[in-house]
Amino acid sequence: MKATIAVLSGDGIGPEVTSQAINVLQKIASKHGHDFTFNEAPMGGIAIDQFGDSCPDSTIRTCEQSDAILLGAVGGPKWSDPAAPVRPEQGLLKVRKHFELFANLRPVKTYPVLASHVPLRPEFLDGVDMLFVRELTGGLYFGPRQDQGDGDTAYDTELYTVPEVDRVAHVAFRAAQARRKKVASIDKANVMASSRLWRRTVIKAHEDYPEVELEHVLADAMSMYLITRPASFDVIIASNMFGDILSDEASVLAGSLGMSPSASLGSSKFGLYEPIHGSAPDIAGQGKANPTGTILSTAMLLRYSLGLEAEAQAIEQAVEATLASGARTADIATRGSSYISTTEFAQTVLSNL
Numbered sequence: 001m002k003a004t005i006a007v008l009s010g011d012g013i014g015p016e017v018t019s020q021a022i023n024v025l026q027k028i029a030s031k032h033g034h035d036f037t038f039n040e041a042p043m044g045g046i047a048i049d050q051f052g053d054s055c056p057d058s059t060i061r062t063c064e065q066s067d068a069i070l071l072g073a074v075g076g077p078k079w080s081d082p083a084a085p086v087r088p089e090q091g092l093l094k095v096r097k098h099f100e101l102f103a104n105l106r107p108v109k110t111y112p113v114l115a116s117h118v119p120l121r122p123e124f125l126d127g128v129d130m131l132f133v134r135e136l137t138g139g140l141y142f143g144p145r146q147d148q149g150d151g152d153t154a155y156d157t158e159l160y161t162v163p164e165v166d167r168v169a170h171v172a173f174r175a176a177q178a179r180r181k182k183v184a185s186i187d188k189a190n191v192m193a194s195s196r197l198w199r200r201t202v203i204k205a206h207e208d209y210p211e212v213e214l215e216h217v218l219a220d221a222m223s224m225y226l227i228t229r230p231a232s233f234d235v236i237i238a239s240n241m242f243g244d245i246l247s248d249e250a251s252v253l254a255g256s257l258g259m260s261p262s263a264s265l266g267s268s269k270f271g272l273y274e275p276i277h278g279s280a281p282d283i284a285g286q287g288k289a290n291p292t293g294t295i296l297s298t299a300m301l302l303r304y305s306l307g308l309e310a311e312a313q314a315i316e317q318a319v320e321a322t323l324a325s326g327a328r329t330a331d332i333a334t335r336g337s338s339y340i341s342t343t344e345f346a347q348t349v350l351s352n353l
């Protein structure tokens with residue numbers, strides 16, 4: 001298969017982790033007879049420095065000419081003044097909006113060998129394997145808002161339409177069909193009108209998937225269940241804000257922020273793939289970044305944008321074998337024991353492929 005991948009490495013540890021992920025994709029291409037082209041484009045703080053814009057039009061064009069986007073991370077202290085006219089994160093929102101990437105998929109898995117890095121007792125972690133599907137382009141983060149400027153009044157609005165909820169609900173149900181066939185839908189239907197619309201739209205979409213079990217869980221209760229019974233969840237669907245908060249809570253179960261991948265999808269196969277962590281300026285340039293989240297994001301890219309399931313699984317198995325062999329970056333090393341660099345860890349993944 002021939003495919004073109006736009007690479008937006010971004011800032012901080014972004015370039016360190018994306019370069020390793022590209023090596024993994026190149027090895028997959030040579031082993032399985034594919035032909036992948038990588039087109040790098042500026043994004044985030046470095047794009048502000050070069051073009052005064054966190055996501056210049058040339059970057060959008062590079063993405064438009066690609067089958068998928070691989071992103072590292074954006075941001076850092078140099079560009080973090082809240083009063084600055086352009087901020088690195090705006091580029092990310094621009095890409096999500098431009099390509100209507102309305103569904104954010106975040107798998108959360110616990111690796112038994114990393115159990116000591118998770119602040120829960122090991123018996124709670126057995127079998128944790130869930131997939132968050134977060135609505136990404138609507139809700140509270142995009143609804144009407146106002147800051148009166150008098151310092152006295154401000155508001156944000158949770159606004160959802162049936163089509164917005166329906167399309168992301170179908171993504172969740174389809175994902176559940178390929179997994180353990182369970183969906184938990186998160187809302188606050190006891191107090192919020194937008195949540196009542198959310199719930200009835202999810203119930204309607206569920207009619208097309210009778211083999212999938214659906215439960216409704218209030219967001220506040222879910223924040224407890226993620227700690228008390230995380231292994232009971234399969235696919236979890238949530239609004240933009242609830243999904244943002246709860247998926248970050250759940251990511252702790254993977255042992256380190258550096259472990260988790262994500263995919264942002266729209267209604268076609270095109271998608272944006274990135275680790276869930278930020279640019280980690282505190283460790284940038286030190287060879288301490290864990291590349292696992294980005295490497296696992298390439299597995300999601302192969303699965304969802306290119307339809308290469310066997311190759312995706314090969315990457316996931318190579319990561320598991322690497323962890324099982326005892327290879328550890330600094331963030332997942334046991335306190336006081338030795339660890340290897342970003343490049344050495346990625347080399348071990350490559351040799352396990």
Ligand code: NAD
Binds near residue numbers: 075077089259288
């Ligand atoms: P962060 O995720 O960058 O870092 C939080 C902590 O986790 C740090 O101690 C960091 O060293 C560690 N960490 C993160 N990724 C790691 C990895 N792969 N391996 C090992 N350790 C890792 O979050 P932050 O410090 O709050 O934010 C730093 C910058 O990143 C900010 O400018 C923020 O706006 C930006 N950010 C960007 C994104 C994105 O690009 N999608 C997401 C979150 C934060």
